[in-house]
Amino acid sequence: MSYLRAIYKDYSHCCNAFIDGIRLLEERAVIEASQCFQQACALTSPSDPGFYKYLSYHGLALVLRGDDSGLELCRRAIQCAPADGDMYMNLVRVECFYRHRKQAVMALQQGLDRDVIHQGLQLMQKKLGIRKKQPVAFLSRQHPLNQHIGRLIRRRSFQT
Numbered sequence: 001m002s003y004l005r006a007i008y009k010d011y012s013h014c015c016n017a018f019i020d021g022i023r024l025l026e027e028r029a030v031i032e033a034s035q036c037f038q039q040a041c042a043l044t045s046p047s048d049p050g051f052y053k054y055l056s057y058h059g060l061a062l063v064l065r066g067d068d069s070g071l072e073l074c075r076r077a078i079q080c081a082p083a084d085g086d087m088y089m090n091l092v093r094v095e096c097f098y099r100h101r102k103q104a105v106m107a108l109q110q111g112l113d114r115d116v117i118h119q120g121l122q123l124m125q126k127k128l129g130i131r132k133k134q135p136v137a138f139l140s141r142q143h144p145l146n147q148h149i150g151r152l153i154r155r156r157s158f159q160t
Contacts, residue, residue, distance in 0.1 A: 014050050015040050034061035052081035060090040063097055085115030092124050
């Protein structure tokens with residue numbers, strides 16, 4: 001998984017174990033990162049604002065070390081705190097890891113619905129090659145009308 005670099009808005013409010021885990025994850029020290037994220041979860045409670053972010057990263061690290069239970073942790077974190085783009089990013093990464101493209105695309109879309117400016121989610125959208133909906137849904141993408149309208153829409157969006 002070549003895109004482990006973390007993208008955050010701000011994690012200054014996060015505990016030190018989590019910050020250490022992020023550094024270790026970026027260095028590909030997955031086992032140690034998993035231990036740090038587990039420690040961060042143990043130091044907080046579900047009422048803590050960072051708990052589900054820690055849980056999500058713990059899930060990602062578990063999957064990267066071969067533990068399938070990490071997928072469920074990522075999904076649970078999203079269910080409990082659905083406003084964090086980083087957690088959606090982790091879920092997309094995990095779904096991609098297991099080659100669950102449909103679930104990855106759904107998680108990506110939900111994440112972008114919640115956090116449209118999240119750089120990691122935008123990057124994943126490009127990486128996965130997700131296209132926007134076609135202008136006239138009941139016609140194929142190759143239909144000349146859809147292609148013409150699509151060009152007009154793209155041209156208009158570049159002008160603004």
